[in-house]
Amino acid sequence: MTAIPVTLTIAGSDPSGGAGIQADLKTFSALGAYGCAVLTALTAQSTQGVTGVHPVPPEFVREQLETLVDDVSLDAVKIGMLSSAATVRTVTDFLARWPGHAVVLDPVMVSTAGSRLLDDDAVGAVRDLLPHVSVVTPNVPEAAVLLDGEEAHDVDGMRAQARALQRLGAARVLLKGGHLRGDEAADVWVDEAGEEVLVRSRVETPNTHGTGCSLSSAIAALRPRRTSWRDAAADAKSWLTGALRAGAGLEIGRGPGPVHH
Numbered sequence: 001m002t003a004i005p006v007t008l009t010i011a012g013s014d015p016s017g018g019a020g021i022q023a024d025l026k027t028f029s030a031l032g033a034y035g036c037a038v039l040t041a042l043t044a045q046s047t048q049g050v051t052g053v054h055p056v057p058p059e060f061v062r063e064q065l066e067t068l069v070d071d072v073s074l075d076a077v078k079i080g081m082l083s084s085a086a087t088v089r090t091v092t093d094f095l096a097r098w099p100g101h102a103v104v105l106d107p108v109m110v111s112t113a114g115s116r117l118l119d120d121d122a123v124g125a126v127r128d129l130l131p132h133v134s135v136v137t138p139n140v141p142e143a144a145v146l147l148d149g150e151e152a153h154d155v156d157g158m159r160a161q162a163r164a165l166q167r168l169g170a171a172r173v174l175l176k177g178g179h180l181r182g183d184e185a186a187d188v189w190v191d192e193a194g195e196e197v198l199v200r201s202r203v204e205t206p207n208t209h210g211t212g213c214s215l216s217s218a219i220a221a222l223r224p225r226r227t228s229w230r231d232a233a234a235d236a237k238s239w240l241t242g243a244l245r246a247g248a249g250l251e252i253g254r255g256p257g258p259v260h261h
């Protein structure tokens with residue numbers, strides 16, 4: 001019998017090790033989960049930004065998934081960078097054929113430095129993916145794109161948008177308020193039971209690369225050992241706050257460094 005949860009990340013590679021698959025696998029390890037990884041894209045990237053994206057052909061993403069699940073049983077799945085509409089549809093089709101997975105979707109669209117990690121024409125396909133996931137974890141700009149609306153400016157606006165994302169079919173939403181100013185990092189959690197604002201103190205650090213990747217992976221890694229998604233999300237946020245604090249002194253590259261190692 002497996003002693004530790006088996007988690008899969010479906011995401012892109014970040015050679016600088018701060019975000020993407022590399023961040024996901026480190027997060028799984030840090031939280032005591034075994035990590036599998038299906039690659040959707042290679043990026044050429046440093047801490048200073050992305051210079052290129054080389055997508056994996058969607059049919060090969062499908063082959064990686066089918067080969068893996070034929071052999072390995074998964075306790076939770078995290079989805080990150082999907083790059084193209086065709087890859088989003090491939091992953092949607094995979095989830096439809098293997099229902100019942102615990103799935104966290106980080107709807108990655110643009111890197112912090114401004115590079116596109118999802119094609120413009122793929123946003124509709126991401127909306128169609130929402131009903132197939134257990135939790136979606138957009139930041140404020142990503143929520144606005146998914147809802148085809150304005151960015152929320154405060155927690156009340158975030159609440160309304162989290163509800164609207166639930167109406168699009170996402171069972172649960174963690175809308176991340178890190179982009180809003182303030183001494184505290186407030187995220188809005190919405191699930192079948194209601195809504196809650198999760199507040200942690202804001203960590204001052206230059207090392208923020210891969211924050212979203214790490215949080216969504218932490219939720220997936222923790223879910224098999226928690227009794228609810230809400231508890232997995234709240235504990236993942238606490239873990240991330242500690243990781244940001246612990247990683248504040250890391251000196252990797254000349255840009256925003258990785259959240260943790």
Ligand code: PLP
Nearest residue numbers: 012019020081108111112209210
């Ligand atoms: N590169 C890859 C492969 C990613 O998956 C992501 C985020 O999800 C990023 C880069 C962007 O990370 P950040 O916004 O922290 O720069």
